[in-house]
Amino acid sequence: MAEDxxxxxxNRSGVMADVSFEIAGLAREIGEKSGKSYAGLLLGGGExxxxxxxxxxxxxxxxxxxxxxxxxxxxxDGYCQALKQVIAERKPYLVLFASxxxxxxxxxxxxxxxxxxxASNCMNYTVEGGELFFERPGFNGKLRLRVKFAxxxxxxxxxxxxxxxxxxxxxxxxKVSLVSANLNPSEFRARLLxxxxxxxxxxxxxxxxxxxxxGRGVGxxxxxxxxxxxxxxxxxxxxxxRPVVDSGWVEYERQVGQSGKTVTPKLxxxxxxxxxxxxxxGMRGAQTIVAxxxxxxxxxxxxxxxxxxxxxxxxxxxxxxxxxxxxx
Amino acid sequence: MKIAVCVKExxxxxxxxxxxxxxxxxxxxxxxxxxxxxxxxxxxxxIRLKEKHGGEVIVVTLxxxxxKQTLRKALAMGADRGIHLNDAAFLGGDAYATALALAKSLExxxxxxxxxxxxxxxxxxxxxxxxxAELLGYSHASVxxxxxxxxxxxxxxxxxxxxxGDHQVLESSLPVVLTIQTGINEPRYASLPGxxxxxxxxxxxxxxxxxxxxxxxxxxxGSLVQTVELLVPKVEHHAQMLSGAPQEVAKQLVIKLKEExxxx
Numbered sequence: 001m002a003e004d005x006x007x008x009x010x011n012r013s014g015v016m017a018d019v020s021f022e023i024a025g026l027a028r029e030i031g032e033k034s035g036k037s038y039a040g041l042l043l044g045g046g047e048x049x050x051x052x053x054x055x056x057x058x059x060x061x062x063x064x065x066x067x068x069x070x071x072x073x074x075x076x077d078g079y080c081q082a083l084k085q086v087i088a089e090r091k092p093y094l095v096l097f098a099s100x101x102x103x104x105x106x107x108x109x110x111x112x113x114x115x116x117x118x119a120s121n122c123m124n125y126t127v128e129g130g131e132l133f134f135e136r137p138g139f140n141g142k143l144r145l146r147v148k149f150a151x152x153x154x155x156x157x158x159x160x161x162x163x164x165x166x167x168x169x170x171x172x173x174x175k176v177s178l179v180s181a182n183l184n185p186s187e188f189r190a191r192l193l194x195x196x197x198x199x200x201x202x203x204x205x206x207x208x209x210x211x212x213x214x215g216r217g218v219g220x221x222x223x224x225x226x227x228x229x230x231x232x233x234x235x236x237x238x239x240x241x242r243p244v245v246d247s248g249w250v251e252y253e254r255q256v257g258q259s260g261k262t263v264t265p266k267l268x269x270x271x272x273x274x275x276x277x278x279x280x281x282g283m284r285g286a287q288t289i290v291a292x293x294x295x296x297x298x299x300x301x302x303x304x305x306x307x308x309x310x311x312x313x314x315x316x317x318x319x320x321x322x323x324x325x326x327x328x
Numbered sequence: 329m330k331i332a333v334c335v336k337e338x339x340x341x342x343x344x345x346x347x348x349x350x351x352x353x354x355x356x357x358x359x360x361x362x363x364x365x366x367x368x369x370x371x372x373x374x375i376r377l378k379e380k381h382g383g384e385v386i387v388v389t390l391x392x393x394x395x396k397q398t399l400r401k402a403l404a405m406g407a408d409r410g411i412h413l414n415d416a417a418f419l420g421g422d423a424y425a426t427a428l429a430l431a432k433s434l435e436x437x438x439x440x441x442x443x444x445x446x447x448x449x450x451x452x453x454x455x456x457x458x459x460x461a462e463l464l465g466y467s468h469a470s471v472x473x474x475x476x477x478x479x480x481x482x483x484x485x486x487x488x489x490x491x492x493g494d495h496q497v498l499e500s501s502l503p504v505v506l507t508i509q510t511g512i513n514e515p516r517y518a519s520l521p522g523x524x525x526x527x528x529x530x531x532x533x534x535x536x537x538x539x540x541x542x543x544x545x546x547x548x549x550g551s552l553v554q555t556v557e558l559l560v561p562k563v564e565h566h567a568q569m570l571s572g573a574p575q576e577v578a579k580q581l582v583i584k585l586k587e588e589x590x591x592x
Contacts, residue, residue, distance in 0.1 A: 112458075
């Protein structure tokens, strides 16, 4: 039935990821607006029933558990083949993935198998006259692209973490059905060997009460002392955006964002950071956000509480002085 | 080993962007165009593999005539030859239509590894490489931060970034498409001799007809996801803007930090 909206649930070490409840909430909402039902898809090995329980007790009305030993570890072959079988049988209208390491890896391949479209990294949607539109970021977050699907369902989308509210808790407990997949792991082309945590330099910015973060606007490694000086004056730690870490200006452990740390300090000062969505997901939980950027259109000002449009090299030195004066 | 790298020329992201009158793309007039940041790392990784294992690097792009400068840049870095999908019918395509054209252009080449960047900075769909893998029947790995090839076993071992800063280590058979994350290496600057040599390296122009494709299968016509319009993101949260001379702004902010934020 092209009446279903599926979402593909993800867990992190056995605990359902927040984003799973966000895409569950979105699936239900789009369903309500377009007269369709929704269900969760959950892939895995023996752990599937227990994980499905985490979804249905939170009010997800239906979960289809796809169980196979070969799905206990992620592989694009396993995930795509298993999902292809369920989708071919159930013929959903829309399948939602998280914009995650799974979504980015499996969803484009799966959509290509059906020769249908995938809208990636969606942050907003509308249903107009029965037609679905998504909004997704482009141009380093400076613009949004409003898109629609051409051709026939099933349509696919990956959804940014934090863009939608979680499915509200409560409501009747949903039902779980288990299906198996027809997989031949010996034919899988890629195989997960292990998961490693890259070397830790002993810095942990995730617990710091104040984080002062520098971005590309800091210019070079030598200039970064200014960020360290401001962090020291405020009694905090130094964070950084992805390009800074890629350039080797500071250690990998200081990276804030999707592929780095998530921080929720009392104060976050973003210096020369434009505010790409991948960075924002790692810091928008901060209680107070101060942004210093010379570009008045930088998206960082959309999440900041206090904004300063200016050259960080002119603003930070007097700021350090004033902080020192205030502290006596 | 035959390696292909798919690159895209994008506007400099530091630019101010205005939306074109049809609202479907930006107004490109007056903008500077550069190689997509992710793709520089992909080109570098391909050249390093060639230097280690021998073989050749083919660089492929799709776009108007101006994108030849980006092909020349990759050739100057050390790629051997270029393929330019140079036909107005290719333009305006989504990830699928673009991946179809790129995949068709490499079908006869049969590279053992195809590199792309994780995403382009403009369209940012982060799908093209993975779709190409499906269309060509290749294996794939996305968001790759380390590549080790074992040519004798026809295998590649890669690291890929996952949530929370962890890495998956996986092994894949060849042929494979790898989408490369920024930071995997330090892309080299083209040397002067490199730039001179690049001028003599061959670039093949390819049309829709050359690929045996119908114009309705590529570009905007062949897109499965159509861009309806571009939007300037709504300001969701109005920051309180502090203005004045730097000294003045610093004073204002410190007062806020003490009295409202209470961190001082």
